[in-house]
Amino acid sequence: MIHVYNTLTHQKEIFKSIQPNLITMYVCGPTIYNYIHIGNARSAIAFDTIRRYFEFRGYEVNYVSNFTDVDDKIINRAHEEGVSEATITEKYAQAFENDTLPLNIKPATVRSKATEVIPDIISFVSELIAKGYAYEADGDVYFRARQFKGYGILAHQDLNELEAGASGRLDPEELAKKEDALDFAVWKSENRPGVISWDSPWGNGRPGWHIECSVMAQKYLGNTIDVHGGGIDLAFPHHTNEIAQSEARTGQTFVHYWLHNGFVNINDEKMSKSLGNFITLHDMLERYDDPMTIRYLLSTTQYRRPINYSEDTLTQARVELDRIRTAYRNLHFRMKDSKDGRNEAVESDINEYKKQFIAAMDDDFNTQNALAAIFELIALANTYSEAAIIQRDTAMLLLETMTALMQVFGIETLMPVEQLTVEQQSLLEQRVIARQNKDFSESDRIRDILKLQDIIVEDTAQGQRWHKA
RNA sequence: GGUGAUGUAGCCAAGUGGUAAGGCAGCGGUCUGCAAAACCGCCAUCGCGGGUUCGACUCUCGUCAUCACCUCCA
Structure with missing residues (x-):
């Protein structure tokens, strides 16, 4: 039975989906005005x-996510570069696809842009007005936050404190239009020439930020969904407002389980532009040749915990992943001389570790404990690889189990396809002969040559094996 | 000021009212012609100070420190 930590109730709850075998899941996606940063990547990976x-x-998971492709940052960026908003958003939407591919992030079942659901947004807003939860003010439409019973519960904010805390940070012009400082825009008027806008019952304008997620979730997944995810910073105000809008409109519970991922720190500091430690995924992929290590680091930390990103943590992730890969590769090598049959004792251990893995992940996706089970499996594989005799069925089961469990972390290629040149092939053959003749100086010489070409040669009881460095 | 987290070995990181998983690094062995890989062993008393308890790292009170959120940042 899966348990998840629900931000709404502040506790772990038994997970039960609305439909028996289908999970509806909505995750907030990025605003596409730049390459996504490592924090966005963490959220996507989590x-x-x-x-x-x-x-x-x-x-089966019906996974819906969005691209925010209309907002101030995009408009400003387009203005700065003298291009249309669409030029900016198309570029970075494409970059998102390109950059998440090497991280093996599955495409969403539906990924929609805000601008693709404008008619839905307009009718959603109209409904809110009709129900008395929203009001038009000089071309803007605001949601009456206080009118929604339970506003602020998700983030455990007291309404009066909210107002006090926000004082001095509110746009006075906007404040003047609002009935209450807590109210938030679901539609914003936009009459500047050359700036993207749509015709609406309230004049030219564009959607407020929060509305797109409510609309898409409802449109693609229904009025009540199983899981809604995003960064912890979104709990307030973004998700708080989503709940208010959605539930005001339908009168039904919007989301059963609110899941929020923790932040990524850079060298123990918050990542921010002002600190100059802002890292985009795009840059990382260019600088670092092993994207699976990035995935490993980001997916094996429990999703609610902060991740400290540094050269050290990345290096450590690389070493850990290599240990898993090496075990896989070495066991795979042993398959060559495996015998028919199976080893009951080993298979029983395999199943035991698999159970441990499941128990860990069932506990709010406790990836660290799940990883501990994987390392038990690795030790088992290493020991079994060294055994005098290994049986084909058991070795296969072990390899398949390792693959299946690592796949949960999104690490799918434990053994990359590695090609040798004809010369390298020939050198390996010469080395076998040299060793047969006990000509160790020759065999060592060949080993050194290959090493310079990043081919690592190892001698085992079952003969010579090699891999790329 | 309000709210919510976190503080476990050199590092990453689990966990629990009964004397601390796992990984990395380190040290010592085994195996190997040498090496590599691997295996075995060693390596912490849980921020600080009270309290409750037969017993706390785990409960409670206080304290210190770090961090996040409090209107558009994943």
Whole structure:
């Protein structure tokens, strides 16, 4: 049974989907005015991993996410560069696809842009007005936050404190239009020439930020969904407002389980532009040659915990992942001389570790404990690789189990296809002969040559094996 | 000021009312012609100070420190 920590109730709850084998899941996507940063990547990976685990447990997952492609940052950026908003958003939407591919993030079932659901947004807003939850003010439409019973519960904010805390940070012009400082825009008037806008019952304008997620979730998943995810910073105000809008409109519970991922720190500091430690995924992929290590680091930390990103943590992730890969590769090598049959004792251990893995992941996706189970499996594989005799069925089961469990973390290629040149092939053959003749100086010479070409040669009881460095 | 987190070995990181998983690094062995890989062993008393308890790292009170959120930042 899966348990998840629900931000709404502040506790772990038994997970039960609305439909028996289907999970509806909405995850807030990025605003596409730049390359996504490592924090966006963490969020995408965290929820991709959660999705993969649901799938591993036999659920079908209907995963919907958005691109925010209309907002101030985009408009400003377009203005600065003298291009249209669409030029900016198309570029970075494409970059998102390109950059998340090497991280093995599954595409959403539906990924929609805000601008693709404008008619839905307009009718959603109209309904809110009709129900008395929203009002028009000089071309803007605001939601009456206080009118929605339970506003602020998600983020555990007291309404009066909110107002006090926000004082001095509110746009006075906007404040003047609002009935209450807590009210938030669901539609904003926009009459500047050359700036993207749509015709609406309230004049030219564009959607407020929060409305797109409510609309898309409802449009693609229904009035009540199983899981809604995003960064912890979105709990307030973004998700708080989503709940208010959605539930005001339908009178039904919007989301059963609110899941929020923790932040990424850079060298123990918050990542921010002002600190100059802002890292985009795009840059990382260019600088670092092993994207799976990035995925490993980002997906094996429990999703609610902060991740400290640094050269050290990345290096450590690389070493850990390599240990898993090496075990896989070495066991795979042993398959060559495996015998028919199976080893009951080893298979029983395999199943035991698999159970441990499941128990860990069932506990709010406790990836660290799940990883501990994987390392038990690795030790088992290493020991079994060294055994005098290994049986084909058991070795296969071990390899398949390692693959299946790592797949939950999104690490799918434990053994990359590695090609040798004809010369390298020939050198390996010469080395076998040299060793047969006990000509160790020659065999060492060849080993050194290959090493310079990043081919690592190892001698085992079953003969010579090699891999790329 | 309000709200919510976190503080466990050199590093990453689990966990629990009964004397601390796992990984990395380190040290010592085994195996190997040498090496590599691997295996075995060693390596912490849980921020600080009270309290409750037969017993706390785990409960409670206080304290210190770090961090996040409090109107558009994942």
